[in-house]
Amino acid sequence: MKSLWNEAEAAALAGDLEQRVYSSRLLGGVPELVLHGGGNTSVKITQPNLYGEDETLLYVKGSGHDLATIDADGFAPLRLAPVLRLAELEALSDEEMANQLRVNLTRADAPDPSVEAILHALIPHKFVDHTHSDAILAVTNTPGGVDHIREIYGDSVVIVPYAMPGFELARTCAQILPGAMTDQTRGVVLMQHGLFTFGDTARESYGRMIDLVTLAEDYLASQKAWTISLPDMPMPAAELRNEIAALRKAMSDTAGRPMILQLHSDPLSLFFAGHDDVERLSQSGPATSDHIIRTKQFPMLGRDVEAFAAAYREYFAAHEGRARTPLTMLDPAPRVILEAAWGMISAGPTVKAARIAGDIYQQTMTTILRADALESWQALSSEHVFDMEYWDLQQAKLRREGQPPVMAGEIGLVTGAASGIGKACVDSLLARGAAVIGLDINPDIETMYADNDAFLGITCDVTDEEHIKAALEAGVRQFGGLDILVLNAGIFPKSSPIADIPTGIWQKTLDINLTANLVLMREAHPLLKLAPRRGKVGIVGSKNVPAPGPGAVAYSATKAALNQLARVAALEWGADGIRINSVHPNMVFDTALWTPEILAARAKHYGISIEEYKTNNVLRTAVTSHHVAEMIAEMCGPLFECTTASQVAIDGGNERVI
Numbered sequence: 311m312k313s314l315w316n317e318a319e320a321a322a323l324a325g326d327l328e329q330r331v332y333s334s335r336l337l338g339g340v341p342e343l344v345l346h347g348g349g350n351t352s353v354k355i356t357q358p359n360l361y362g363e364d365e366t367l368l369y370v371k372g373s374g375h376d377l378a379t380i381d382a383d384g385f386a387p388l389r390l391a392p393v394l395r396l397a398e399l400e401a402l403s404d405e406e407m408a409n410q411l412r413v414n415l416t417r418a419d420a421p422d423p424s425v426e427a428i429l430h431a432l433i434p435h436k437f438v439d440h441t442h443s444d445a446i447l448a449v450t451n452t453p454g455g456v457d458h459i460r461e462i463y464g465d466s467v468v469i470v471p472y473a474m475p476g477f478e479l480a481r482t483c484a485q486i487l488p489g490a491m492t493d494q495t496r497g498v499v500l501m502q503h504g505l506f507t508f509g510d511t512a513r514e515s516y517g518r519m520i521d522l523v524t525l526a527e528d529y530l531a532s533q534k535a536w537t538i539s540l541p542d543m544p545m546p547a548a549e550l551r552n553e554i555a556a557l558r559k560a561m562s563d564t565a566g567r568p569m570i571l572q573l574h575s576d577p578l579s580l581f582f583a584g585h586d587d588v589e590r591l592s593q594s595g596p597a598t599s600d601h602i603i604r605t606k607q608f609p610m611l612g613r614d615v616e617a618f619a620a621a622y623r624e625y626f627a628a629h630e631g632r633a634r635t636p637l638t639m640l641d642p643a644p645r646v647i648l649e650a651a652w653g654m655i656s657a658g659p660t661v662k663a664a665r666i667a668g669d670i671y672q673q674t675m676t677t678i679l680r681a682d683a684l685e686s687w688q689a690l691s692s693e694h695v696f697d698m699e700y701w702d703l704q705q706a707k708l709r710r711e712g713q714p715p716v717m718a719g720e721i722g723l724v725t726g727a728a729s730g731i732g733k734a735c736v737d738s739l740l741a742r743g744a745a746v747i748g749l750d751i752n753p754d755i756e757t758m759y760a761d762n763d764a765f766l767g768i769t770c771d772v773t774d775e776e777h778i779k780a781a782l783e784a785g786v787r788q789f790g791g792l793d794i795l796v797l798n799a800g801i802f803p804k805s806s807p808i809a810d811i812p813t814g815i816w817q818k819t820l821d822i823n824l825t826a827n828l829v830l831m832r833e834a835h836p837l838l839k840l841a842p843r844r845g846k847v848g849i850v851g852s853k854n855v856p857a858p859g860p861g862a863v864a865y866s867a868t869k870a871a872l873n874q875l876a877r878v879a880a881l882e883w884g885a886d887g888i889r890i891n892s893v894h895p896n897m898v899f900d901t902a903l904w905t906p907e908i909l910a911a912r913a914k915h916y917g918i919s920i921e922e923y924k925t926n927n928v929l930r931t932a933v934t935s936h937h938v939a940e941m942i943a944e945m946c947g948p949l950f951e952c953t954t955a956s957q958v959a960i961d962g963g964n965e966r967v968i
């Protein structure tokens with residue numbers, strides 16, 4: 311493992327806390343050390359208190375903060391002395407520990423201190439670093455783990471047997487560390503959990519982390535257990551979308567809410583999922599107990615969700631007596647699925663949760679294969695896993711994520727998504743918690759929401775059936791299915807009377823405004839039928855449907871035909887629970903349809919100025935893309951649960967329509 315320490319960068323940082331932030335981020339940026347909020351760090355700083363007396367504070371990572379992005383405010387300042395005394399207690403409930411950590415803070419608005427705060431306090435060194443290094447886990451999660459660790463480190467580390475994180479682990483360390491730590495001690499290895507290092511400076515503690523992890527990596531390499539050679543694996547079948555959506559439906563029904571599924575068909579996932587020994591390798595437990603709330607104890611093999619759920623209920627029933635207070639069972643749907651022909655599928659109630667489960671399991675597969683090459687994989691027992699999964703302090707991490715938004719776990723597809731009403735629809739669906747597949751002929755769509763992993767932008771010519779099928783396939787592999795279809799893409803050709811309209815213009819308008827939507831609806835139907843909360847289609851029609859304008863025959867006729875398509879679909883698909891509703895916008899000027907030339911031509915046609923034309927409606931109001939998108943999004947939400955084939959005008963009031 312390479313040290314990322316940059317002396318020039320570090321030297322520019324003034325205080326101990328700044329140094330702490332710097333090396334915490336170095337650790338947090340390396341997935342081989344920590345993933346998604348895992349690991350924690352601290353620094354002990356002596357400073358004058360309010361009364362001018364020197365007091366030593368333990369600045370420890372706040373719970374819920376990610377080392378990769380943490381800043382000074384992410385560290386909780388605790389009075390060291392009272393926190394140290396907690397380790398002298400024989401027992402301490404989770405609630406009381408959390409309470410004591412809270413009341414010993416010196417800043418009322420500080421985050422909750424890490425549940426490992428007492429352990430950080432116990433280690434006498436100024437800087438303390440803790441990671442869940444995958445190399446360490448590959449070594450410790452084996453039957454001979456302790457011997458391997460001794461062979462690697464000799465007496466330079468203290469070995470602590472597995473204990474439940476929090477007070478139990480702190481108490482175990484309070485009993486072991488004082489007698490075992492010497493001047494030569496460079497770290498503490500927590501079996502089946504991770505590694506602590508420490509030092510007088512941030513650099514020393516960080517450097518020891520890198521050194522100790524490197525020794526574990528070198529040891530694995532010397533035992534031919536580091537590099538995993540992956541054979542060429544056959545790729546999954548080209549068309550999986552309907553099967554994936556069916557799996558998602560079963561998962562969502564079991565979980566009691568729509569789930570996001572992400573397919574990972576990389577060589578490692580395919581190799582692991584198709585491994586002859588996949589059952590033994592995968593069906594024991596997580597690499598470190600922290601992962602359990604993201605991945606559950608182990609993945610589902612194959613696609614029998616009901617059998618997995620039944621086994622999960624048994625596991626809960628077998629262990630629930632371990633808790634002092636009654637527990638509520640979590641949903642019994644898996645979070646990781648191994649399907650030999652597909653690879654690995656990660657799942658969660660949000661894209662973020664599915665992504666985190668996927669990232670963790672990618673790392674887990676590597677760790678399992680290395681441990682197995684070294685000796686054989688041996689994860690935590692079911693009891694330990696259960697204690698962690700139903701640990702209230704762990705559950706609190708999930709609770710902090712709050713109530714899910716109304717469309718959480720649902721997946722929408724929007725055509726013409728790069729601009730105007732389409733882009734506004736993307737924003738409205740994302741704002742309601744949906745994942746969104748955006749199609750547009752403009753390739754900018756691919757990078758438009760680059761930092762939002764709930765969005766997948768695909769360059770697509772909607773008049774090309776193969777493009778449509780490929781886009782649906784890619785979207786389903788990314789998110790698991792389709793719940794909401796927003797048909798928005800359309801063109802408004804240059805104004806032309808019937809007497810003059812070229813056939814080519816007519817045909818092109820027909821292809822984009824009508825036929826493309828028919829194809830998309832046809833191809834999306836099997837997916838919409840499998841939507842956990844039933845499928846929804848939102849259609850961007852036009853005021854021209856009830857009130858056409860002269861010179862716009864291609865546009866008006868195709869939008870009217872689209873309206874009829876929606877009505878027939880509502881009749882045909884009602885039995886599948888799919889509802890189809892339309893909006894008829896007018897005078898939405900912040901869209902690509904309204905070029906300055908068209909605007910001028912229409913104003914001239916009505917004999918009024920452009921400004922008069924823009925608010926030429928009953929309400930004298932300007933209609934925006936956002937207004938239209940919000941209506942579409944509401945129509946695809948619970949408000950319109952009992953409504954199909956409705957047509958709602960969004961035109962500021964049009965006298966001809968009224």
Ligand code: ZN
Pocket residue numbers: 349440441442475503504600
């Ligand atoms: Zn840990």
